[in-house]
Amino acid sequence: MNEMYNVDQTTHEKVGKTLEHIVVGARRVTLEEVLAVAERGAEVRLADQAAFRERIERGAHYLRTCLASGATVYGVNTGYGDACEVSVPPALVASLPLQLTRYHGCGMGEYLETDATLAVMVARLNSLAHGYSGVRWELLDTLMQLINQRVLPRIPAEGSVGASGDLTPLSYVAAALIGEREVSHRGQLRAASDVLAELGIAPLVLAPKEGLALMNGTAVMTGLACLAWRRADYLTRLACRLTALTTVALNGRAAHFDARLFEAKPHIGQGEAAAWIRADLSGRTDSSAQRVQDRYSVRCAPHVIGVARDALSWIRRDIENELNSANDNPLIDPDDECVLHGGNFYGGHIAFAMDALKVAVANLADLMDRQLALLVDDKFNHGLPRNLSGSTGERAAINHGFKAVQISASAWTAEALKLTMPASVFSRSTESHNQDKVSMGTIAARDCLRVLTLTEQVAAAHTLATVQAATLRLRDSALPMPPAVLTEFMKMSATHSAFVDEDRALEFDLRATADWIRAGAAPLYTDLASAQGQTGKYDG
Template sequence: MTTVHELKPGNVPLSIWRDIYFGAACSLATAAEPGVRAAEQTVDAIIAKGEPVYGINTGFGKLASVRIENADLVTLQRNIVLSHAAGVGDPLAVSVVRLIMALKIASLAQGFSGVRWQTIATLSACLDRGLIPVIPGQGSVGASGDLAPLAHMTAALMGVGAFLVAGKQVPAATALADAGLPLLELGPKEGLALLNGTQVSTALALAGLFEGEHVFRAALVTGALSTDAARGSDGPFDPRIHAVRRHRGQSEVAATLRDLMNGSPIRASHRFGDTRVQDPYCLRCQPQVMGACLDLMRQAAATLAIEANAVSDNPLVFTDTGEVISGGNFHAEPVAFAADMIAMALCEIGSIAERRIAMLVDPALSGLPAFLTPVPGLNSGFMIAQVTAAALVSENKQQAFPASVDSIPTSANQEDHVSMAAHGARRLSPMAANTANVIGIELLAAAQGCDFHAPLASSTSLEAARALLRQTVPHLEGDRYMAPDMAAATSLIRSGALAAAVGKPLPNMVEPAA
C-alpha cells in the first residue's frame, strides 16, 4: 500500500520532505482550511475599505506607490504572473518541482498569505495527479522570493506555459482540461502570494541535502574499505582520541569506521610487526574530515527544516488584528548559507575520497600492484578512473565558492541586497552527482585492492558491500571498458543500496520522524 504523507502546515519533518522528493505522495491536512478562509476574509475586508495596501491594491516592487482600482485587481494578479514568468535555462527536475509544489502548499495553508482555499486545492490537485509545471531553472536571485520560477509554476495553473505529464510536455491548458481541472483565475493578492517565497531555493537546497546524505553514508563504507585495501590501521578511530576533542560528528564517524572494520582478517593480519608508523591523512583523518562534514550538513539541515515550514511571502495577513504587514521573509539568506555549507561538505567528501583512490593506485603508498591491475604496463587498470575522480573533484572545488557573499541590486534598486540562494542551491545536485561518481570509483578501487589480499577477507559488513558490487561488476583482471563499471558502482551510491548493504547503523543528517 502506497504511503500518503499528510502535510500539517508548519510541522512537517525533514524525513517527510525527503520522502516527497524521492516520489512519495502527499495530501494537505484539512484542518488548515479555517485559517486560510479567515485570511481570505481579511483581504476582502481591506478591499472593501478602499485603503491602499501593498500586494492587494497597489503595484509591486518599485511600483508599490501606484494605486490599483478594484475593477483591475484580477488583471493585476494575472499581469504579475505573466510578467514575472521570465526564467531561462533547462527545466528543473521533476523531483525538485514536486517538492516546490508541496512546500508552497504547506506555506500558503498556514493562513498568513491571504489566498483562497480553492487556489491551494488546485495546486494540490495538480501535484496529486502528476501535473508538474515546467519551470526554467535560472532567473531567481533569492530575494523578493523566487519570483521567476514560481511565476512559471503559477502560470501553468492559469493555463499558460506547460506541464510535464508522464514525462511529456503538454500545453498547460490542455493538461488541465485532460485532468478535469479548471483554469485558475487569481483573486486579490494571490498572484503575489504564489510568486513570493523561498520554496524554489529551499527545494533545491533540500535536494542537495538528501542526495548528499546518500553520498556521505556511502563514503564512510568506501573509506573503511579503502583502509583495509591499503592495510591501514584502525588505531586512529580509537574512541579516546575523539572523546578529548568533543565534536559529535567526529566521534560518530570514528565509531562507524571502527564498527565497519570490526573483525576484519585483513586488519588482523598486520596488527603486529607492521613497520609503518602512521597512515596518510586520507585514511588517518577520516573522522576529523568526515565528522566536520557531518556536523556542517546537520547544521544546514536544521536551517532547512525551519525554512521548509516557514511562511516566506510578503506582505503577510494577520487575522487576529486584520492587519496586512510588509516585511522581508522572502529574503533567502538562511537558505543561501545552508546551501553554501552543503557545497563545502560535498566538496570535501569527494576531495578526501579522491586522495584515497590516488593512494590505492600508487604502489609506493599502498603496496598494491600499480594502478590495481595484475599486469601493469600491458594494462592501465585504474589509471584514468583516478584521473576522472580528480577532474570531478576539481570541478566541485570551482563550484564551492560561497554564493551567499554575492549580491546585485534589482528592481531599480528597491531590492538592493539579494541572497543568491537559488543559484547557490541549484549547484548542489550536480555537485552531489560528481561526488557520487568519485565515491563509486573509490568503491571499485577499494574492492579491487582487497581482492589482492585473498584469501584474507575484510569484515563481514565490508564483505557484504563488496558482494553487492560483485553482483554486477567482476574483479578487473585485464583492461576492459570501464564506464559501465563506474556507472554501476555509482548507482549503488546514489540509491543508498551500498549503505544499506553493510547492515550497520550509519550517521544521518535527516533525523527520522518521531
C-alpha cells in the same frame, strides 16, 4: 531506500510499510516527508481539521475586507517592487496577479528534474498552508491535485536572485495552476490547459494577491535544499564505508579509529564517523600493518567527514525552519486582522546553508580522491599492483587498470572544489534598486547540487577502486576476510562493475555506480546504535 516512512499528523517514524501520503497544514512538515513525495511516490493531503480550513478562509476574507475598505495593500492594489507607489485602479486589481505571472515567464537554463519540481511544489504548498498568505482554499486544493496527479510545471532553473523570493521559477508553478505554459505529465510534455482539461481540474482564476503569494517565496531554493541534504547525508556515510575498505586495501591500521581518540576531541559528527569506520573494521588486528601511522586521508578521515556530519545537523534545522515558514510578502494575519509588510521572502538562511554544505561535500570529494590516489600508486599502496590492474602474466605489461579513472576522479574533484565559491556574497542590486540586497539562495542550492553530482562521481570511482584493491589484497595475501558488512558491500558493488582483470571502458560501470549512490541504495549505518556489533539498523 530500504526503510519506508509512515507519517501521522505529528511526526514521522521509520516502519516497514510504504508511506502513502503526508499531511500538510496545522503541523510542521519534515525534510523526510518532502523527500517521500519527491522521491518515493507519496501523495499530499490537506489537514482535515476544521480550524485549519477556517483559518485559510479567514485570511482570504480579511484581504477582501481590506480592499473593500479602500486600504492600500502592496502587490494587491499597488504595482510590484519599485512600482509599489503606483496605485492600481480598482477595475484592474483582479487582472494584476495574471500580469505578474506572465511577465516573469523568462527563466532560462536546464529544467528542474521531477524530484526537484515535486520538492518545490510541496515546499510552496506547505508555506501557503500556514494561513498568512491570504489565498483561498481552492488554491491549496488545486496545487495539491497537481502534486498528486504529477502534473509538473516545466521550471527553468535559472533566473532567481533569491529575493524577492524565487519569483521567476515559481511563476511556472503559478502558470500551471491557471492552465498556461507547459507541464510534464506521465512522461509527456504537453500544454497545461490540455492536461488540466483531461484530468477534470478547473484552471484557477487567481484572486488578488494569489499570484504574489505563489511566487514571492523561497520554495525553489528550499525544495532543492531538501534534496541536497539527503544526498549529502548519504555521502558522509558512504565516505566512512569507503575509508574502512581503503584501510583494508592498504593494510592500514584500525587503531586510528579507537573510540578513546574521539572522546578526547568530542565533536559529535567526528565521533559518529569514527564509530562507523570502527564497526566496519571490527575484529581487525594491526599486526601486519605497514606503517605506524597511515597517511592523513585515511587517518584523519573522521575529522573530515565529521565536519560535514555536524554541519548537516544545523543545516537540517535551517531547511526545516524555512520549509515551515510563511515566506511571502505581505503577510495577512487573520487573527490580529492586519497586513504585515516585510521581507520574509529573503532566502539568506538557505543561501548560507547551501554555501556551507557545498564546501563540506567538496571536502568529501577531496578526501576520496586522495584515498584513491594512494590506492593506485605502487609507491604508496603497500604492494598492490600499479594502478590496481588485475592482469597477470605477460599481458600485465599492457594493462593500466584504474589509471584513467584516477585522472577523471581528480578532474571531478577539482571542479567540485572550484564551485565552492560562496554564492551568497554575490548579491546584486536589481529591479531599480528596490531589490538592492538579495540572497542568491537558489544559485547556492543549484551549485550545491552540482557539487553533489561531482562528488557522487568521485565516490563511484572510489567505490570501484577500493573494491578492486581490497579484492587484490585478499587474493594476494594471507589476510583474513574483512567483516561481513564490507564483503557484502563488495558483492553489491560488483553487480555494477565486475573485477577489472583486463582493461575495458568503465564509463557505464561508473554511471551505474553513481546512480546507485545518488539513489542511496547501498545499506549503510544510520546512527551510532546501528553500528554496534555490526548489526542493527541499516539504511540506504
